[in-house]
Amino acid sequence: MTAIVATDVLFKLSAPNANAGNVQAGYAGTSWGGYISTTVLNTSLPLDNLFTDITGPENAAGQVDYACVFVQNNTAGGNSMSNVIAWLPQAGITGTGSNLAMAVDTTGVVGINNTTPQALVINSSIIAPTGINTWVVPTSTTPTSPLYTNGLQLGTIAPTQCIALWLRRTALNSSSPSLSSFQIEVMFSTGS
Amino acid sequence: MAGFYSLVAPSLRALKILWPNQQRQGNPIPHNVTVIGTIEYNVQTNIIATAIMEWNIGMPLSSQIRQTSADRTDFAY
Numbered sequence: 001m002t003a004i005v006a007t008d009v010l011f012k013l014s015a016p017n018a019n020a021g022n023v024q025a026g027y028a029g030t031s032w033g034g035y036i037s038t039t040v041l042n043t044s045l046p047l048d049n050l051f052t053d054i055t056g057p058e059n060a061a062g063q064v065d066y067a068c069v070f071v072q073n074n075t076a077g078g079n080s081m082s083n084v085i086a087w088l089p090q091a092g093i094t095g096t097g098s099n100l101a102m103a104v105d106t107t108g109v110v111g112i113n114n115t116t117p118q119a120l121v122i123n124s125s126i127i128a129p130t131g132i133n134t135w136v137v138p139t140s141t142t143p144t145s146p147l148y149t150n151g152l153q154l155g156t157i158a159p160t161q162c163i164a165l166w167l168r169r170t171a172l173n174s175s176s177p178s179l180s181s182f183q184i185e186v187m188f189s190t191g192s
Numbered sequence: 193m194a195g196f197y198s199l200v201a202p203s204l205r206a207l208k209i210l211w212p213n214q215q216r217q218g219n220p221i222p223h224n225v226t227v228i229g230t231i232e233y234n235v236q237t238n239i240i241a242t243a244i245m246e247w248n249i250g251m252p253l254s255s256q257i258r259q260t261s262a263d264r265t266d267f268a269y
Contacts, residue, residue, distance in 0.1 A: 004225060011229035046232035056238035069229070081225075092228070097235030167231070174235060181232035189224055 004190040008075050011041040011184065013050070014068040014164065016123070020115045021162070028052060033068040033105070033119040033129060036112055036162050041069060046181060051125075051169055054098060059171045065125040067169075068105070071154070071186055072112055072162040081188040084154035086165060088138040088182060095180030098169050101135040102184065104152045105164035112162045119164035129166055138182070157188075 013026025015037035026037025029052040042049040050067050073081050088102055105119045112118075120129040136150045143151025154163050165184070 003223065006225055006227045009225075009227040011227075041229050041231070043230045046230045048233055050231045051233045053234040053236055056236045059235060060238050092230070095235060171235065174237060177237045178235045179232065180235050181230060184229045184231070186227045186229075187224060 002078055004073070004075060004079050004081060004188075008073065008078070009081065009186060010070075010072040010074045011043070012070040012072055012162070013037045013039045013041060014070060014119060015039075016121050020113065021110070021118050022112045029125070031067045031069065032122045032125065033164065033166075034121040035114075035118050036070040036072065036164075047179075050167065054169075054171045059097065060173055061171070062173050063126060063171045064128075065169045066122060066128060067125065067167050068119055068129075068164050069167065069184070070119070070162045070164050071157065073157045073159050075159040077159050079190045080159065081157040081190060084157055084163075084186060084188040085143055085148055085151045086154055086184060086186050087136065087143050087151040089142075089185050090138045090140040092183030092185070093138055093181070095178040096172070097174040097178040097180050098171050099137075100170075100182050101137050101168040102152065103132045103135045103166045103168070104154060105129070105166060106131050107164060109155060109157055109161050109163045112160050118162065120166075128168075132166060135168060142187075154186075 013028065013031040014033050014035065015024040015026045016030065016032040016034035018024040018035040018037070021036045022038055024035070024037055026039040028049050031050060050069060051065055054063065071086065086102065088100060093100070107117065107119050110118045120131065122129055136152055139150035141149070143149055157163060
C-alpha cells in the first residue's frame, strides 16, 4: 500500500436532488446535502465556490446560510484516513463581514456510491439541517488529543468512502463591503 | 558438547536477522497529512443614494405688481 497524500483527499459539493452518490454534478449556492456530487470544490478559483455572495439586503438582515461539503478518500485501494479531524483555522479567514461555524453530518462515514442518502438534505440555504447540535467555530489553536477543542472528530475514512460536513455562515450587517474567505483543514494519520 | 553449540548458534543468528524484516512489512509507519480547502465569497452592503431638491418660497417680484390709475397700491419691502 502507498501512503495517502493530500491530493488523494477531495472536497466535493453535494447534490441534493441525486438518488445515488457520485453520479450527479453539484453547484455552488445549492450544495444542500443529500449525496456526494461529482463536482470537486474549486479551490483554484475559490470565489463563490460554495456559498454565493451575501447581497446587501441579506447582509442588513443578518442572514444565516448553510451549505454541505463532502470529504472523500479518493484512493481506490490504499490506506485509510485515520483519526480524521476537521477544523476552521482562524489564520485562514479573511474579511470581517460574516461569522462561520462547522458541524459533521449525523449520517457519518459512507461509501461514495451509496444509493441511500449520504447526508441530511435542506431545500433552501436558510434552512438549518435537522438534528445537528454541535457546531465548532474558527480557532487559532490546532485541535489536539484528547479533547480536540473546536475540532470535529470524523473517525476513519477508508478508500472510496466519504463524510459530509455542514458550514453555517452568518452575515453581520457590516457597514462596508468585503471579500471574505475561509479554509477547511482536515488532518489525519495514514500508513506508509 | 562443544560441537552441539557450534551447530545451534548459526541458525539462531539467522532467525534473529529475518524477524525484524517481517515486522516492518506488517506494521506501517504512520505519518500525518493535512489537506486544506478554501472557500470565498463577497459580502455586499446596501447603498442608499439620495437626491435633494429644494426651492424657495418667496415674495413676488415687484415687476409683476400691476398699478392702474384707478387703484394704486404701494408696497414696501
